[in-house]
Structure formats: structure tokens, C-alpha cells
Amino acid sequence: MKNRKQILQLQNSYNVMSSDLAEQIIRALPDDQYEVTTAFLKGKPRDGQSVSAAGRSVYFDFSSKQLKGIRRWFAIRKLLHFCRENHFDGIICHRFKPTHIMLNLAKKLDTKAFVSIAHGFGDYDRSYRQKLVDKLIDDRWRFVGVSKPVQRYLMDTTSSMNESNTVAINNAIDIDQAVSIQLSREEARLALGLPEDRFIFGTIGRLVEIKGHAVLIDALAEIITQYPKAAVAIIGWGEEEQNLTQQIKRLGLEDNVFLLGKREEAIKYVKAFDVFTLPSFTEGLPLALLEGMSGALPVIGSDIDTIKPYIQGLGQVCKVGDSKSLAQSMEYFLSMSPSAIEEEGHHLYQALCERHNIDDFRKAYRDLLEKMLS
8 A cells, every 4th residue: 555654663672462552553553544563672573472463573683782882873773774764754662772762863864753652660760861852852752651640750750751742641452352362260270270279369460579579479478377278370471580489489388379471462361360469569551450450350459659540449459568468458359259259350340441442542642643744
């Protein structure tokens, strides 16, 4: 199709799931008007792994060392050649590293629109990053926070991010698609190797300290004597795996905590859990929370301002970083009847449908690009 606008989505590391924000943006852009290229700075799929729904995927496969210090200029020059060769009308950068590269290249490109999406907090805590934005952005740039609190964070870090160029577009998931691929409770537990007789507090997320997995394990230790059938299951991988394994062994919870590793399309398995649990120290607006709600699961979440407002009055809210508070929330569900638990999960599912409409999400990104490219 001729005269389609050329859009590049630039991401740091390869990791494709159908519920990803980047994949939902692709679905927001009509094929007869846009041609989308997805590019990843690091990593590439192995046989059988998911690939992007974009018309074209590019894997630069840089090493971590090639994206740091003076060595990153090799990657930047390669991206400059790539962008000039493809004449992109718009470039969408996910998180800081792709944004950093494009800030350095923007003035050398005739691209009409640059969009930087902040998926959470912390990207602009460092003063040199704030100075970089102040120095290099121009009228072609827009910054998106995945929730109102993330938008506020961006505008608080530097005066060059303000109400004229910074917006909030709440994360959302395609609920119908999510439900269609979810396994039943029995199928999900069988696929994950989880015992049928346990009451499982489950979560999905990278094994990093800010996700609060260690707090969740400590909370389980607080209640395990009274509730020996209680268990924790975590889908995800990351740098904290060894520390968590040692913690589990130290507390004698080898039979009650299941580290399940990385799973393709983790949303398929949410119904393996009895309660979705998100004890994070910080989040943007976590897709994992929405995925848990899509499975009609009751939810426990920490009282940070990107979780609490979305579940207050519907789920259990615990003090961030406080294992005793989290243990109390776990006991709340352990003492409930199965029918009461099912009803609470149903209320969260209804709230998800009302507040996180995927059509509104897609329209917001489509409108943003259309306005910038017009």
C-alpha cells in the first residue's frame, strides 16, 4: 500500500507478548495508513518464541557493553544510518535507553514526530538525564506516562517536560483476547507443575528487588504454621533469582514457594492462582495487575499510588515493604469462603472492563500520532 506513514517502535530488549504496550500500539494503527517497524536494541527470538505483530521486526542484537559509555556511539551511528535509510515519519521510544539514542539523533533526522514512553518511575532521576532532555528536545517530542502518577513524575523532573508536551495514557489490555487464551485453573496448574491442593498467592514479574518478591516470601513465612496449605508462585526471571532461592531455603519454604521462571504469554496461567499478589515498591501502571484482574482473581497490592487507586475498595491494600501487613491481607483471603473469593474477583473483573478499555487506549495513541504528523 502506497503513501503509508512509516513508524518505528524502538525497544531496549527483545521480549514480545501479545499484551505488551508496544503490541497494542501496533493494533491501534490502521494497516492502510501506517506501516510499523519494531526494532530491538538487544536480543532476538529463538525458535518458537513470539515475534511482534509489526510488518517488520529488526534485531540489532547489540551487547550490553555496546550500549554503555563511549562504545554506545557505535550503536548510535548504526541507528542513524538505519533511520536515514528508512525515512521514518514517526519514532516511538520505549523507556530511557531508546529515548537517549534518539535524543542524540533527532536533529540529524527529518522525522516529524518523536514519542518517548515512560513505563514507570526512575528513568529521569539522574541529573545528567534531565540535562540531556533540557538540551536536546524540540517541538517534535512528546512524552507519555503510562498513568497519571508517571506523568506527574516526568513533569516534576524537569521544566522542559510540561503540560504542553507530556501526557498520560493509562495502560490497558485487550480483555477479550486475554480471556480467550487463559487456561482453566486445572490446566494452568498442570502446565506449571503446581499442586492442586494449595491456596496459591501468585504474581507475574521480573525477579528484581523493586517487585517485592522477598517481602511476599517473608509474609508467607509469617502465616505458614497456621495455614500449611498456603503457597506462593512467581512467574518471571531476573537477577534476584539466586537471592530468592537462598531466602526460600533459609525459611524452610521449599515446598511452599514455586519460582516458575520465564513463561511465554504468562497471562495464560493467571487462573492457576487463587489470589493475584503485587507487593511492588514501585510501578508505572502494571500490566500484570490488569492481567490478574482479567482472570477474575481477587487482588492484593501495595499502597503505592500506581496500584492503590486501582484496587481500593475492590481488593486488599497492604503497606509497601511490610511483610506483616501483607501477611494480614493473605490471611483475609485464607479465611474466606470460595464463593466470597469468587465474588471479589468478579468485581475486579468488572472494574477492569469499565476503567481500562483497550479501544480508548488505542484511540489515545492513534490520536497522538495523527496530531503530531498532521
